[in-house]
Amino acid sequence: MKVLRIVPNFQTDNLEAAKCFYQQILGLDILMDHGWIVTYGSLEPMQVQVSFAANGGSGTAVPDLSIEVDKLDVAYEKMREAGFEIEYGPVNEPWGVRRFYVRDPFNKLINILAHLEKMPGES
Template sequence: MKVTRIVTNVDTRDIAAAKCFYQDVLGLDLLMDHGWIRTYGSPGEMNIQISFASEGGSRTPTPDLSIEVDDVHVAYERMTRAGFQIEYGPVDEPWGVRRFYVRDPFGKLINILAHE
């Protein structure tokens, strides 16, 4: 298993406020918009992304960090084997990802996901 992408999430009730600063002023592209989350970044390798969310989707809390991996099953096994408590999932979400939530050692809610 290898990490393929890490995405940070900013919890906000005013998702639209990000457009002016991140898209209009900084020139990032709107890469994804599900209504409850908008992700801005660069096309291609997507090395830079920042998301603004009012929830984590599926009525879950907004995670502090999203980490995309190439194999969610392997990541899940490694987390449980290491003794980290899974707080949600693994689950196949309607927007095309398989994911689970886990707390890191600092109490941050981490969304581990893979696009299907």
């Protein structure tokens, strides 16, 4: 057996609220819309991961969802411009990521992150 896909499902009575956060700011596409469920994602290949954590690192809460982006500062500015409150960061973490925490329209704690580039000579 092989896992083909992992999809988190968040309950809401306001499906439209996801559009600004997940489509307009983060750039995800609508992959499915049946009226009662809307699935955002990308047709580009991505890694599937599930994490279990005792804490969020650096004294933070465990986020509900982590989203890796290629341009963290752009995501940060778009979130601020759209009025989403940043709860943590942005900060460079000792394990090699730059990240910030923000609450989505459904009160889920989202960890937006980008891996830091390795400096020349680092392994």
